[in-house]
Amino acid sequence: MTITEAHNPAGVTAPSLPLAMVLENLVKFFGRFAAIRGITASFAPGRLYVVLGDNGAGKSTLLRIVAGLMEPSQGKVELLGAGKIREVAHRIGYMGHAPLLYDELSGMENLRYFAGLYGLHDDRICKDAMSMVGLDAELSRRVGQYSQGMRQRLSLARAVLHNPELILLDEPFSNVDVRSAREMAAVLGQVRDKGKTIFVVTHQAALMEGIADEFVHMSAGQIVAREETARRADDQVKTTS
């Protein structure tokens, strides 16, 4: 594993490709409290980043800013080459800490509605997304009656059903049993292998060992270290040889 400096854009391995994300002196204040303190970093596409840090490190705030749910107090976010997040909203998938699903609707009804928000009206897309996360598309039960693990899986399906290039996941494994969490992590690996860029905020780093390309460590509103994984190092060796 190699540890790189936070401000060094370590992910830039393919200069010909546009960067998935560029953060420029990002600052976020809540009143007088600075949740994000001047983050400058860039992230290459097609990689799976795992964002780690203690509670209050600013991980979720950073993800919400990147998703366009929060305005930064200072600084700039550039996603997939666009300066305005709204311009590339259809290329971004976001899974929040909460499930972002309607309890009164079934899984398929939820996905049908959210697919419609992206201009997708083909039921097969929703069925494929459900089977990808290991859920039965025929399940007529309402989401309110789902277990926590099933909700998380469906939430992941919702975040990726429009085939986004950049996927932002906030605590996708919280309240999920170990087996389901491993399955979800494997799904994320498969999605990354299709060329998608994924950011996973989690406390369960062990789950992402062998799947993640880079661990991004945050503390007190800053990226303090970026650590390439053995998996990425192996890939680079293979590419060179």
Add this chain to the structure above:
Amino acid sequence: MTTLTMTRATLLKDLRMEWRSKDAINSMLFFALLVVVIFSFAFNPTAEESRRIAGGLVWVAFLFAAVVALNQTWARELRNQVLDAYRVSPAPPNALFLAKAVGNFLFVVVLEALMAPLFVVFYELRSVGPLWQLIVVALLGTWALVVNGTFFAALSIRTRSREIMLPLILFPISIPALLGMVDATTAILTGEASPDFWIKMLAVYDVVFTAVCLLLFETVLNAE
């Protein structure tokens, strides 16, 4: 993806959810029924008196009942933070607003249709003026209430005591519309004056406030 398509999809989703939970319609019906019964016991008016006070009575019942529905409007979107899923999508914000406003309009119109016969029975109401004018006033007045109500309910979703905030903001801004609704209804029921001025005023009010709400909704939706 047009605003109209998204409005339709969101409206259908809301109607399906309301059909299953019946949260808004049940609480509105209960509230309006309570007003009708209590006022009829309190006043016990003659047919002539009824015609004079019914305009105010009817709209008080519908206004308070509508507030119950308006408070529910965004509650569903806040549960599980589903609103965030809409905000990160490329769907137009105004489609969400229009769907919510049209949904509330339908709920209140259904309530009015169900309550109208009860008002007639309890207050011995008979309209002296043409009935179609009453329907026009009901539609214009209801839209005036729900368009502002939906907007201000969205404005107050991030406040702690949003159920108190909504009437506090909504009632003062709705005074011109309420005046129009009550006076037009009384004018039609009694046949003593022409309701034309009030109907025109309601139409103008609706156009102006719908435009303003549509212009400002995106800012309200993305406010932190």
